[in-house]
Amino acid sequence: MEAIDALLDIDAVLSERERTIRDRARALVDTEVRPRIADWWERGHVPTELLPALGEAGLLGLGIEGHGCPGGSAVEAGLAMQELEAGDSGVRTIVSVQGSLAMTAIARFGDDAQREAWLPRMARGAAIGALALTEPHSGSDPGSMRTTARRDGGDWVLDGAKRWIGLATVADVLVVWARTDEGVQGFLVPADAPGVTATPIEPKLSMRASVQCDVRLDGVRLPREAALPEARGLRAAFTCLDQARYGIAWGAMGAARDALEAVLALVGEREAFGRPLAGFQLTQARLADMAVSLSQGQLLALHLGRTKDARGLRPEQVSLGKLANVRAALAICREARALAGGDGITHAQPAMRHAANLESVRTYEGTDEVHQLVLGHALTGIAAFR
Known part of the structure; x- marks a missing residue:
């Protein structure tokens, strides 16, 4: 991870609180998710047992203030989503459904009695929405x-x-x-x-x-x-969806980073024709392209987060982040799978699992076509949905 992080040195532009929340999410994934995710994925197990730990870590309802919720900024929430999806898209989805969708709906559109009835328990992971x-x-x-x-x-x-x-x-x-x-x-x-x-x-x-x-x-x-x-009205529902879509722009980069990190370690260890795979020009070119794409996606996500914290995001900006970063993440995971050779189709490497998950991420919260039309409307002023 050090070599990849060093390219952009994003830590240099993050606050201490942002780094703390990111590191807390990363530690939870390292201890609770990575050792178990292959088994969960194979069995189709939904790890709801993680919810209390996620609540204790302050990761449920990030960005929601009051009623026992952790509050925090859009960038803090995004960094957490990146770390959770580095573990697995399904884990990030659980947190997104709970926080960005259900809790946001209650917090923004409910009354105080509804908020108090549900949000404190949901923030602790004691109730699921x-x-x-x-x-x-x-x-x-x-x-x-x-x-x-x-x-x-x-x-x-x-x-x-x-x-x-x-x-x-x-x-x-x-x-x-x-x-x-x-x-x-x-x-x-x-x-x-x-x-x-x-x-x-x-x-x-x-x-x-x-x-x-x-x-x-x-x-x-x-x-x-x-x-x-x-x-x-549907605008209220779309407000919740945009919260989740923003998280996806970050989360997809977590899946991509995890795939790149794993294959980078593999090619440094595996040898062919008497030298490490990492020493071949074609290998380095592919790694470089993946790193460039990852860096671009992380910068886009960070820019959207800073913009969201400063003045909010327009729907087309959210669509831009979701469309661009899921596309980029899929391409990175597919390339990492190929670079890993036969190991790429096993759980020894996470790239194929991430790529399979990202096909769902690509579809939910708006397909590519929906986001293309949102962007097309913003560019031309003409709505082409019908």
């Missing part, structure tokens, strides 16, 4: 949402289906978006409420240390106070 927006018939077009919420006396009744909902089978609460007579609204739905059914989507070839689910809502009756009072 999920966000249910995507539907089976349309992943990239939430405007065509079919899930409904209707009033029945003083209650709400929800009916519909959601798909690819992270953590739904292990969650205590679901933030469900549904169409009402007044427009789209967010609701807090206890996962054990009558009429709620969550089913893991299996088998998966990616994100095997996480869980994504189908969710059915059949006549789910909720009290009036289950509605998040400020979660009106």
Whole structure:
């Protein structure tokens, strides 16, 4: 890691607090994730047992102030996401679903009673949340949402289906978006409420240390106070998605860095034709290209973080980071896999696991095409979604 970090010397432009949070996340990954991730991935195990440790480390709800949450800056949150995804994209996804999606929805759009009921426990890892927006018939077009919420006396009744909902089978609460007579609204739905059914989507070839689910809502009756009072319209849902997308811009660089670090160590040890693989010109050229791409992605993520802390990010800036850095990370992982030869298709090297996971990361929180159109709209002023 030293040789890679020395190229940019990013530590020189990080504050002591930023380095502390990054190092705390890195230490947790080194002790709790790396020794177990191959087994988790093979078994399709969702390591929810990590949540208390993640909460104790102050990594759940980073950037959210009050109600027992750790607070902190966008850069601090991003650095933590990079370290978590260096362990595995599934681990970073667990933290992202909990913090960037569910906790952000409650913190920004809930009332004080809802915040106090859920955020302190979620920040400790004592309760798990999920966000249910995507539907089976349309992943990239939430405007065509079919899930409904209707009033029945003083209650709400929800009916519909959601798909690819992270953590739904292990969650205590679901933030469900549904169409009402007044427009789209967010609701807090206890996962054990009558009429709620969550089913893991299996088998998966990616994100095997996480869980994504189908969710059915059949006549789910909720009290009036289950509605998040400020979660009106899709813009509220997109606010949560943009939090997660920002984290992905950092996280993808963690997966890429881990793949590069591992193969750099391998080629320094393995010999061919009487010399280390690292001593061949073609090997060094490939390593250099990967390091350049990684450095560019890390600088982009850091710039977005500083901008977010200073004045916030526009949607197209978030799309730029997500699109560019996931593409770059995939290319780095694929090249690292190839450079590792036969070992590259085993758990002896992490590159292929990271690349498989990144295919999911590339798809969720907006596909390449969605982000290209967001950027195209920003560049031309013409919306081409329809």
